[in-house]
Amino acid sequence: MQRDAGNEIPILELWGRLVVPLQGDITDTQMEALQERVLRRVRARAPSGLVLDATGVWMMDSHLCAVMGRLASAARLMGTRPVLSGLSPTIVMTLQTMGIELTSVETTVSLEAALELLGVWPDEDDDEEETDDER
Amino acid sequence: MSELERALTVLLDRYMPAILAQSVKRRALAAVGVAEGQLRDEHLPTLRRQLESGIRLFVDAGAQSGLMAEIDALCSGRVASAEAAVVPVRVEADIVEARGRARELMMALGGGAFPTQRAATVASELARNIVAYAGEGVLELIPRPERPLLTIVARDQGPGIADVEAILEGRYRSKTGLGMGLRGVQRLAARFELSTSARGTRVEADLAI
Numbered sequence: 001m002q003r004d005a006g007n008e009i010p011i012l013e014l015w016g017r018l019v020v021p022l023q024g025d026i027t028d029t030q031m032e033a034l035q036e037r038v039l040r041r042v043r044a045r046a047p048s049g050l051v052l053d054a055t056g057v058w059m060m061d062s063h064l065c066a067v068m069g070r071l072a073s074a075a076r077l078m079g080t081r082p083v084l085s086g087l088s089p090t091i092v093m094t095l096q097t098m099g100i101e102l103t104s105v106e107t108t109v110s111l112e113a114a115l116e117l118l119g120v121w122p123d124e125d126d127d128e129e130e131t132d133d134e135r
Numbered sequence: 136m137s138e139l140e141r142a143l144t145v146l147l148d149r150y151m152p153a154i155l156a157q158s159v160k161r162r163a164l165a166a167v168g169v170a171e172g173q174l175r176d177e178h179l180p181t182l183r184r185q186l187e188s189g190i191r192l193f194v195d196a197g198a199q200s201g202l203m204a205e206i207d208a209l210c211s212g213r214v215a216s217a218e219a220a221v222v223p224v225r226v227e228a229d230i231v232e233a234r235g236r237a238r239e240l241m242m243a244l245g246g247g248a249f250p251t252q253r254a255a256t257v258a259s260e261l262a263r264n265i266v267a268y269a270g271e272g273v274l275e276l277i278p279r280p281e282r283p284l285l286t287i288v289a290r291d292q293g294p295g296i297a298d299v300e301a302i303l304e305g306r307y308r309s310k311t312g313l314g315m316g317l318r319g320v321q322r323l324a325a326r327f328e329l330s331t332s333a334r335g336t337r338v339e340a341d342l343a344i
Contacts, residue, residue: 025235028227028263059234059252061259062316090252098256098319099305 009034011041015120017049018042018080019111023056026064035071042080049118050075053111055086065100072105083107085114140174142209147186150202151193159189168248179210180217180245217243222274224265224289233262233274240278241285246344253323254285254342260316261289261338269293269336284325285342292335299331 009030012019018041020034042050052068054060060068072082085108095102108114136144147156163185164171169178183206190199217240222233237258241251258274265272272291279286301307302314303321317338321327324340331337 025231027231059238059255059259061234061256061263062319063259063263066315090248093249094252094256094323097253097322098315099322100315100319 008037011038013041013045013047014115016047017051017115017118017120018045018047019051019053019115021053021056021111024058026057028063028067031064031067035067035074038071039074039078042075042078047080049114050080050082051111051114051118052082052084052105053086053114054084054088054091055111057088057091060087060091060095062098062100065095065102069102069104081106081118083114083117085109085111136172137174139176139179139209140172143174143206146202146205146209150190150198155193159186159193162189177239177242180243181247183207183210184245217278217280219275219277222262222276223271224262224274224291225271227266230259230262230266233276234259237276237285237287240276241342241344244278244280244283244285244344246285250342250344254287257287257320257323257340257342260320261287261340264316265289265291265293268296282341283344285344287340287342289338290335295331295333295336296329299329303329 007030009020009022009026011034012021018038020038038050041047050072052072068084072084075082082105084102084105087107106117108117144156144160147160150156151159161171163182164174166185167178167181169175169182174182186206187203190202194202220236220240222229222236224230224233234255238251238255241254246254258276262274265274269291270293272289272293275286275288275290277286277288296302296317298307299317302317305318307314317329320338320340321329323342325343326339326341328339329337
């Protein structure tokens with residue numbers, strides 16, 4: 001358990017939405033800890049959405065899938081809309097072959113699409129926005 | 136560029152004009168998803184198949200088998216990692232180790248992204264079942280390059296799996312999501328055998344490439 005302390009999965013806050021960038025090989029302990037931390041943050045910050053971004057995940061088995069589904073359901077129960085983004089083709093095909101369905105959570109093709117679904121829209125006038133950001 | 140990549144370049148150059156050799160190598164690397172200069176030993180078996188299609192196009196028919204034999208010699212000298220592995224499984228870190236080894240071995244056998252994912256997932260499911268239900272056991276990962284496939288055997292002396300027929304027929308739905316794992320393994324495997332009793336469980340699964 002101590003071993004995982006150093007590689008805690010970050011929870012980011014972007015425009016009032018929580019974003020969890022999942023990376024690489026996720027251990028059961030990391031995922032359990034994450035579940036609790038995310039729900040605490042949801043409670044404290046009342047975000048208008050929660051994105052679990054799986055773009056960087058290389059493997060997802062039935063257990064990780066179940067924990068992810070539970071986390072999403074719990075967030076929804078607390079009043080925050082959960083979205084799972086960026087599942088890789090190989091993960092999706094493997095889960096499908098296994099007969100595992102992830103129906104408890106909305107999915108999007110990318111992190112960007114997830115944020116758009118949660119109502120974050122890029123400024124139409126890109127140039128102006130960039131100059132705003134730089135200030 | 137690695138020593139390996141240089142050796143491969145020199146080899147290809149001997150059989151075809153340099154510009155074709157470079158093109159064959161580049162196409163094969165791109166198909167495997169490896170950037171130029173990043174070639175490593177574990178990519179070789181997959182790369183071999185990609186190189187072969189290029190070689191069939193550009194190398195004189197009589198010389199093709201000689202070149203492939205030289206590439207095989209390069210591969211066999213390198214891929215010593217495709218040896219059977221026995222992973223003791225007791226704690227959570229062993230699950231990570233088991234799926235990592237399955238992944239490496241499948242790649243060493245020349246498996247692409249999907250077979251590699253299947254092998255890692257099967258190893259993960261079987262190792263987790265051991266940790267969760269048996270407490271202790273082993274996972275054997277046996278590469279069979281002659282078939283080619285990867286055999287994964289999970290053995291434990293736990294209390295056995297109750298209602299295994301219901302699990303495998305999908306009639307069983309546990310609240311924790313377990314049970315889905317074993318059925319998933321069965322569906323991912325090209326061959327699946329399970330024997331379970333009060334004295335332990337043995338699962339054997341062949342993963343195709």
